[in-house]
Amino acid sequence: MSEDHQNDDEREAVVEGVGKAQASRRRFLQVLGAATATAATSQADAAPWEEYFQQHYKRLTDEDKREIFARLEAEVQDKYGVAVHISDPKPIDGVEFAYALNLQACVGCRRCEYACAQENNTSRSPEMHYIRVLQMDKGSLDVERSNTTYEGAVPTAEHYYQPVQCHQCRDAPCVRACPVNATWAEPDGIVVVDYNWCIGCRYCEAACPYFARRFNYEEPTVRPSEINPDQGYLSNRLRPRGVMEKCTYCLHRTRKGLMPACLEACPTGSRKFGNLLDPNSEVRQVIETKRVYILHEDAGTNPRFYYYFG
Amino acid sequence: MRDFIAFVRSSLGAVMHGSSAYYRWLAFLGVWMLLGCAAAAWQFANGLGVSNLTDQVPWGVYIANFSFLVGLAAASVLVVIPAYVYRDAALYDVSILGELLAVAAMVMSLLFIVVDLGHPELFWHLLPMLGILNFPQSMLAWDVVVINGYLFINAYVVSYLLFSKYCGRVPNKRWYFPVLLLGVVWAVGIHTIPAFLYASLGGRPFWHSAVLAPRFLASAFVSGPSLLIIALTVVRDQMHFPVREEALQRLRQIVGVAAVFNLFLTVSEIFVEIYPGTSHSASMRYILVGLHGHNLLVPYIWTGIALSVFAAVVFLARPLYSRPKLLLVACASAVIGVWIEKGMGLVIPGFIPTSLGEIVEYSPSFIEFCVSAGIWAIGAFLYTLMLKVAVPIELGTLRRPGAPNERIGLDPVRGAA
Structure with a gap:
């Protein structure tokens, strides 16, 4: 149990890092204004397909989950301007x-x-x-x-x-x-x-x-x-x-x-x-x-x- | 392969040409189809919030129509059994029209499930391997299997029969008869599995009844052949397809018995619910007389019961059913009566009151109405086009170039097919 949790915490730390990095990049893009709006959109364009073909939770690897959580966190950041942290406690x-x-x-x-x-x-x-x-x-x-x-x-x-x-x-x-x-x-x-x-x-x-x-x-x-x-x-x-x-x-x-x-x-x-x-x-x-x-x-x-x- | 291309080309030719009444009918359906598609697109873009569905009543007119339409497919098995098992020549002649009706009914019921989904675009989650089909645990997974299976079975049999005849060949029994028999067995599933979808829910006393599956079967045996009688009359009068009077009367006999049996089962259900007056009878009281002042569907269900009783009387009294117009009115009444009883009359009271005693009523929104009407129009459109191809092939007028223009496989007693 303790080992599981340690891994979990480590993983969450990584996820948090990714989420923060993405979030700050997105904020930067937002500040750049209308000119970069298309760039931001094309960045987001990949997401719908990733989301559409996302597999069942039980079929996801830890790597998949990391990416998905980061994507979801970035989406919330985009839509609400709020930094959230998504975890998956076992x-x-x-x-x-x-x-x-x-x-x-x-x-x-x-x-x-x-x-x-x-x-x-x-x-x-x-x-x-x-x-x-x-x-x-x-x-x-x-x-x-x-x-x-x-x-x-x-x-x-x-x-x-x-x-x-x-x-x-x-x-x-x-x-x-x-x-x-x-x-x-x-x-x-x-x-x-x-x-x-x-x-x-x-x-x-x-x-x-x-x-x-x-x-x-x-x-x-x-x-x-x-x-x-x-x-x-x-x-x-x-x-x-x-x-x-x-x-x-x-x-x-x-x-x-x-x-x-x-x-x-x-x-x-x-x-x-x-x-x-x-x-x-x-x-x-x-x-x-x-x-x-x-x-x-x-x-x-x-x-x-x-x-x-x- | 060349034959098949010719078949497709001839079929397209057949559906493109018709009387002005035919074009008017297609245009009428086309308008509803467009309206339905627009409404469905609006719903897809804005979510199921455009419906009047709630957490208290999560299923409405879509699932109601679905429940009715799986029953309508009985038009197929009830001509196939007399025609192929009991060798009834009159029904044998028209059996393909019954099977086509089942095809249209299956397509419509699948569409009604699709429009009811919050995420229809994620249908791939249902596909085995790619997604996960929770079979055999989920009764909805069973439904997906039996409906698609029945659609495939009927579509295969009619395609094979029509294609063979188009080529001027007598259909080879080996290629269709086993599938046809599988369809007869499958028909049991198509009528009972949707009933089990409801009856398996222990938390919904209105549905949790052993008599529900027999009621589904009985009402299906009313609605399917009743609609087929109407369809056969139209095909006879409009497309000059010889439909023997015996065929109509045989179907009339079937619906007569089924209508009485259906009413008997309904009365049994009502009695068992109402007489002891347990708390489980609340839904039945809601639909029949209203509950705590909520009675939105009371006139609706009594209209349905009245139509069903009227139809049963006509089906059984010779002075009445021998008048062709009255028989058609009775058939329409029977179809509408079952549509009310097996549609919203079954689905909505199951949710009222909720398992926590709340009462929230439901009637479809404008969008739900348009989408439903659109799907019905698609079904009618599809059935019309299929008949436009099937009837001339059956008559022997639509043939592959070079194939003899004679009717094939009319009389099973003489072993032609």
């Missing part, structure tokens, strides 16, 4: 991520939802959120009686709240549905999407019982000042139009030992996240000692997301 041996959410403590403030959007560079217009917070009727677990468009002060006396996001299922219907393997479960359990391989058929979205997938019907837009520059290739990098995206448990953070953004934003401590394979992890303790409830358990998806009481 799953860690002996780690299987899981989430537990305390239904008794959640107050429905939706801070997780907005922190998620900020962290993951999801489109602000049209507005996209991975997390849906359901306002549930007390006395019922039926999500069909829930309300997602509630407003005003929370919590109310008549309701409790249930945030829903990707459940990272062990038997994920979305993964099976995809006709081109553009989405798959990583060894640590996180279901990811190769945004450059997805053909946009939306069958995975139809298959998901948790309404966890989001499609970019329009060009996603994020204000340059709001772009999170710390980006994972399989997670929060800026997505193109016409592809699917979803929650990745913030893998660009969590694979480096940080907590997901939604958890850090939660003011009530309702959210617990960790390694299911570690007997001492908090999430494991919750599952072993609390009363746990699984949403749509009848769908047979075996999610890595647990709701609990207490």
Whole structure:
């Protein structure tokens, strides 16, 4: 593991170097103005073909990835004038991520939802959120009686709240549905999407019982000042139009030992996240000692997301 | 090879010349095709945001038409089986018209899948070796295989038969009969795999039903032959192709039985959903009576059911079906009824409410309407051109220079083919 990580860090350092060099060259060209605009275009002209024939993530060599990441970083620099760093943290041996959410403590403030959007560079217009917070009727677990468009002060006396996001299922219907393997479960359990391989058929979205997938019907837009520059290739990098995206448990953070953004934003401590394979992890303790409830358990998806009481 | 060049040349000649009604028909379709292409180009340039699709309802009129069109291809197998297995001479004469209808239907259903993609230009990701086809896990991958396969099978058989006859040769059974039989088996796939595409989704109770595949089959056996009856009538009246009354009546019998069976399966489905009143019946309630005040599609589905019932009555009552005009009206009603039921009537309620209980309604945007109409026009255009070549070859009037102008392979009982 440590060796892997060392290589990874070295590689990222190189990628960063390439990205910076390209970025500064592009800035220089921009300063030169209209006369060199054609030169800049011809430089960019090679990119569409490279992008069009780009292979599936799992077929890319480290060299391919370096070039692709550099290209993507340069594109963001071009389009938004923001220097971003795209990394590709690998799953860690002996780690299987899981989430537990305390239904008794959640107050429905939706801070997780907005922190998620900020962290993951999801489109602000049209507005996209991975997390849906359901306002549930007390006395019922039926999500069909829930309300997602509630407003005003929370919590109310008549309701409790249930945030829903990707459940990272062990038997994920979305993964099976995809006709081109553009989405798959990583060894640590996180279901990811190769945004450059997805053909946009939306069958995975139809298959998901948790309404966890989001499609970019329009060009996603994020204000340059709001772009999170710390980006994972399989997670929060800026997505193109016409592809699917979803929650990745913030893998660009969590694979480096940080907590997901939604958890850090939660003011009530309702959210617990960790390694299911570690007997001492908090999430494991919750599952072993609390009363746990699984949403749509009848769908047979075996999610890595647990709701609990207490 | 020289024969083939002559065949292509003669075919082009055949489609270039026709009556003024023929040109008017092609011009009419041409306008819709242009409009459809313009709308498709607009969508390609601006993304699927020009549709009314949402994350809540990610499939709409495109996938609805796709589901209907795979059923329409049943026009082929339902003439091939009586003609080649039961040696029904009347249907044998017209079997090629049914197979051509399947070709047009397959082309249209493939086009409807393509326009539904966010990145149609990345279709190469589906190609084995070059890309990755997630077969056999993904039901959509199965669909890609069965639809392309069925298109190929039907296109091969009709091309071979027509080319042989064009050259004045009796088609050699060895070259087409095994493929024809493969097509009969393949037809089972073409009607059930699209049903499994929906029924396999455990998270969508409206589709997650064992009766869905039989319903696909039954409704396909209604829409395909119904449209073929209309097509045969037009070909008989406009192109002087002798269609025996028995052929129309045999098809009428098939659609009569299928229409009743289709209604029976629909009623079974409705009963099982509605009577126990489980939470899984929400989608069915949405489409039939509306849900929490949302009832956009309620008049739509009842129109479809009314058309299907009307058609079934006409198909089965002799005083009604013996009137040719009324039979045609019933056929059109049956086609539209199934188009509603197996189209948006099936696709949209599957998403309403969402798996988290949200209700977002859907109706197609102007662009979606134009693209859909354009694809239908392409299908009709293609079918018309294919008929323009196939009919004179069948009649014996279009032949390779030097080949005798006589009809070939009319009666399978006497073993001519």
